[in-house]
Amino acid sequence: MAPKIIDVPKTDPGAYNPNRPAGTLLRSQAVHMREALIKHVHELTTLLNIEMSSLKTEADVSAYVHKATALLHTRTGKPAKK
Amino acid sequence: MSAGLDNLKHIVVLMMENRSFDHMLGALMQKNPKINGLTGNESNADTSGAIVKVQPNAQFQSQLDPDPDHHFPGVDLQIFGGAPPAAGRVANMQGFVKDYFSQTKDVNRSHNIMYYFTPDKLPVLTTLATEFAVFNGWFSSIPGPTICNRAFAHYGTSFGQVGMDIFYILDNTIASIYERMIQAGHTAKIYYYDQPSSTMEIVNLLKNQPQIFATFDQFIADCSGNTLPDYSFIEPCYNDHPGADGGQVLASDQHPDHNVREGERFIGSVYNAIRTNPTLWQNTALLVVYDEHGGIYDHVVPPACPPDGYTASADATGTGAPFAFDRLGIRVPALLVSPWIPRGTVVTGPEDPANGQIFEHASIPGTVTNFFLNGDAKRTVREQQAKSFLGLLTDQMRPDDDCVVFNNLQ
Numbered sequence: 001m002a003p004k005i006i007d008v009p010k011t012d013p014g015a016y017n018p019n020r021p022a023g024t025l026l027r028s029q030a031v032h033m034r035e036a037l038i039k040h041v042h043e044l045t046t047l048l049n050i051e052m053s054s055l056k057t058e059a060d061v062s063a064y065v066h067k068a069t070a071l072l073h074t075r076t077g078k079p080a081k082k
Numbered sequence: 083m084s085a086g087l088d089n090l091k092h093i094v095v096l097m098m099e100n101r102s103f104d105h106m107l108g109a110l111m112q113k114n115p116k117i118n119g120l121t122g123n124e125s126n127a128d129t130s131g132a133i134v135k136v137q138p139n140a141q142f143q144s145q146l147d148p149d150p151d152h153h154f155p156g157v158d159l160q161i162f163g164g165a166p167p168a169a170g171r172v173a174n175m176q177g178f179v180k181d182y183f184s185q186t187k188d189v190n191r192s193h194n195i196m197y198y199f200t201p202d203k204l205p206v207l208t209t210l211a212t213e214f215a216v217f218n219g220w221f222s223s224i225p226g227p228t229i230c231n232r233a234f235a236h237y238g239t240s241f242g243q244v245g246m247d248i249f250y251i252l253d254n255t256i257a258s259i260y261e262r263m264i265q266a267g268h269t270a271k272i273y274y275y276d277q278p279s280s281t282m283e284i285v286n287l288l289k290n291q292p293q294i295f296a297t298f299d300q301f302i303a304d305c306s307g308n309t310l311p312d313y314s315f316i317e318p319c320y321n322d323h324p325g326a327d328g329g330q331v332l333a334s335d336q337h338p339d340h341n342v343r344e345g346e347r348f349i350g351s352v353y354n355a356i357r358t359n360p361t362l363w364q365n366t367a368l369l370v371v372y373d374e375h376g377g378i379y380d381h382v383v384p385p386a387c388p389p390d391g392y393t394a395s396a397d398a399t400g401t402g403a404p405f406a407f408d409r410l411g412i413r414v415p416a417l418l419v420s421p422w423i424p425r426g427t428v429v430t431g432p433e434d435p436a437n438g439q440i441f442e443h444a445s446i447p448g449t450v451t452n453f454f455l456n457g458d459a460k461r462t463v464r465e466q467q468a469k470s471f472l473g474l475l476t477d478q479m480r481p482d483d484d485c486v487v488f489n490n491l492q
Contacts (some may be wrong), residue, residue: 001483003482003483003484003485003486003487004486004487005486005487005488005489006205006206006209006486006487006488006489007204007205007488007489007490007491008347008349008488008489008491009343010343010349011142011332011341011343011344011347012142012143012341012343013194015143015332015341016143016322016330016332016342017322017344018321018322018323018324020322020339022321023098023149023248023337024149024227024246025227025228025320026320026321026336028228028246028247029280029282029320030249031248033280035248036288056095060361071222071307074413076135076414
């Protein structure tokens with residue numbers, strides 16, 4: 001015997017309204033994203049301000065590369081199309 | 083351990099937005115008296131003093147605009163009917179209409195907060211509730227809004243927050259459930275719908291742990307490809323936006339005033355993705371739960387709970403009194419789906435003082451930690467004491483033809 005199949009009605013096409021005013025939740029989401037971006041930029045700026053000549057040892061370079069890689073990796077999306 | 087638990091390899095949690103138990107599932111009590119829903123006689127007084135009974139008039143959209151209040155002071159009014167914070171005040175669930183009037187400024191429109199759906203309007207949610215397990219006593223973690231409540235699903239605490247402010251991890255020894263899993267060699271993912279919708283409130287994880295995130299398309303692929311992680315948390319689409327192909331993407335979170343039917347279709351899609359893979363179906367438990375009630379009427383008084391170890395100040399609560407995280411928020415719909423669950427399972431709640439069980443969102447990381455990590459993680463008292471929901475899985479797996487499939491979801 002086949003399982004019971006239940007049809008789910010389509011959503012009213014008029015439901016789509018991207019011009020609906022954003023509520024508290026969505027505005028909070030944007031604020032939270034902005035906060036994360038600020039921290040991101042702060043970390044990026046800190047790394048950019050490090051003098052390359054100050055990286056004397058392998059540990060110095062390793063620490064720098066580690067932080068740079070972590071930052072760059074989070075910014076990596078899908079591979080670029082050829 | 084039951085055979086259902088022996089076979090369990092994946093836990094999937096889908097958290098929807100802002101609907102109360104009675105609003106979505108209350109009418110099911112007419113079909114099954116064990117479900118603690120509505121008799122039809124539940125009521126609130128409106129601002130004119132008239133008695134407003136619950137009514138089966140809920141519509142998919144346009145009825146709850148403006149968005150009903152669900153911030154801490156508003157929920158306090160809804161629960162206590164307007165009695166100011168003081169020792170001995172009694173929760174009576176009599177402030178919903180009054181609170182909605184403060185937004186609508188329209189007595190008749192304020193009655194909409196008492197409307198509920200008939201089961202025929204919600205074929206996905208009500209079918210899953212009656213075909214598998216429904217919880218009579220699953221409450222939001224805080225009588226407040228989304229951000230702090232969702233935090234309990236990820237961390238087992240909101241670190242003292244009761245509002246929508248930016249979420250700060252005040253105790254670095256409490257890791258998110260995803261970090262706990264990964265550190266222990268397990269797999270875990272948060273599937274947000276797409277980049278224009280993204281994730282809610284855990285941008286700290288998005289920034290620092292990008293590897294634990296993926297989109298809903300990837301969830302579908304992971305289900306069909308047998309690559310689903312041990313633990314998955316799914317976020318619906320939170321806004322209407324143009325799709326990458328130029329089409330229309332509708333919000334599916336069911337947050338007022340988003341279309342409830344689109345959320346039904348999304349829940350059905352998640353279920354079908356698991357249900358239609360025979361391997362996955364027999365070793366996966368799917369929990370569908372709502373983050374909070376969204377200001378909409380429910381008749382069950384939220385119970386007390388173990389304090390969280392934090393106290394929100396009187397300024398933070400906005401009620402003039404601090405909050406010690408010693409009372410849960412308002413009841414929300416919650417369902418557990420698995421072929422190892424007998425049809426028509428009802429998990430009794432506070433209406434059954436002898437055997438009823440209380441669940442809240444800290445039950446989510448609590449259950450996942452207990453099952454996959456043998457409870458081995460630093461956790462809040464709230465999470466340690468939260469009930470696990472996997473005890474519903476039995477020794478008997480239902481045959482394939484005994485479990486529904488949804489159609490027409492493309």
